Amino acid sequence: MSIRIKLAASVVALSLAGASFAQSPAAKPExxxxxxxxxxxxxxxxxRRSGDTVTLTLxxxxxVTAVKPIQLADIKQxxxxGAAAMPGPDGKxxxxxxxxxxxxxxxxxxGHYAYxxxxxxxxxxxxxxxVVEGTSGRDLKLSYKGGSNTVTVPTTAPVVTLAPATRADLVAGKKVFVVAAPANGGARSAQFVVVEKDGVAPPM
Incomplete structure (x- = not known):
């Protein structure tokens, strides 16, 4: 299996999990x-950022994947x-x-869902x-099944795509983003791990 196919498979699973997790509270993933x-x-x-320490089973x-930075200009029509966003004072x-x-x-x-x-x-x-150029970034008109919205991407926002990673990259001190599901006895099972690599931490 090529690196491209592996990466695509990983992000498909990660994205689908993220959407279903946001919309299915009964599953209670983290x-x-x-x-x-x-x-x-x-x-x-x-x-964790919240201050506690958790143990997960792979x-x-x-x-396991990583991300690498790309340019804002690489986002094209x-x-x-996948855009994480916050509403501004004007609601945009x-x-x-x-x-x-x-x-x-x-x-x-x-889709569009709570994060x-x-x-x-x-x-x-x-x-x-x-894509509309602005003085401090780009406005993206986004469409998805059932709706659309516009997201402003400032020049300071991280823009990334996927990069290869393995379990060998899971070393102490590296930042991670993990989607985990509850397991037996209160344990957590790591389904997807995005790990810092080459100095690039997962921004999601």
């Missing part, structure tokens, strides 16, 4: 953000993106980060219909 304390065997220990099905959405999906992952996790990067934060996985 998005865990923090720094790796240790990784040994199949056990990943993460010190299975053979767990996906026809791109498929301003991106806090944008993930540009590989073409093979187009359409995954499509957990702050009060009233949202995630939009959608096609870029138009």
């Amino acid at each position: 998005r865990i953000r923090g720094d790796i304390v240790s990784f040994s065997g199949d056990t990943l220990t993460v010190h 299975s053979d099905a767990s996906k 026809g791109s498929y993106v 959405l301003t991106a806090t980060e944008v993930l540009v999906f590989p073409d093979a992952a187009r359409g995954t996790g499509e 957990d990067l702050g009060a009233n934060s949202s995630m939009t996985n959608a096609n870029v219909d138009t």
Whole structure:
């Protein structure tokens, strides 16, 4: 399997999980953000931003990937993106980060839904219909099944795409974003892990 196909498979699963998690409270999955304390065997220990430390188990099905920075100019009409955003005082959405999906992952996790990067934060996985240059960034007109919105991407917002990573990259001190599901006995099972690589931390 090529790196491109592996990356596409990972982001498809991650995106679909993110959308279903946001819309299905009964499943009670978690998005865990923090720094790796240790990784040994199949056990990943993460010190979360919230201050507590959690232990997660990786299975053979767990996906590990990384991100790499690209330019705001790389977001073009026809791109498929995932944009995390916050509403401004005027109600307009301003991106806090944008993930540009590989073409093979187009359409995954499509929609607009609540996110957990702050009060009233949202995630939009959608096609870029138009790009309008602004004085401090770009306005993206995004369309998805059932709706559309416009997100302003400031020049300061991280713009990334996927990059290869393996479990060997799960070393102490690296930042991670983990989608985890509850397991037996109160344990957590890591389904998807996005790890810092080459100095680029996952912005999501």
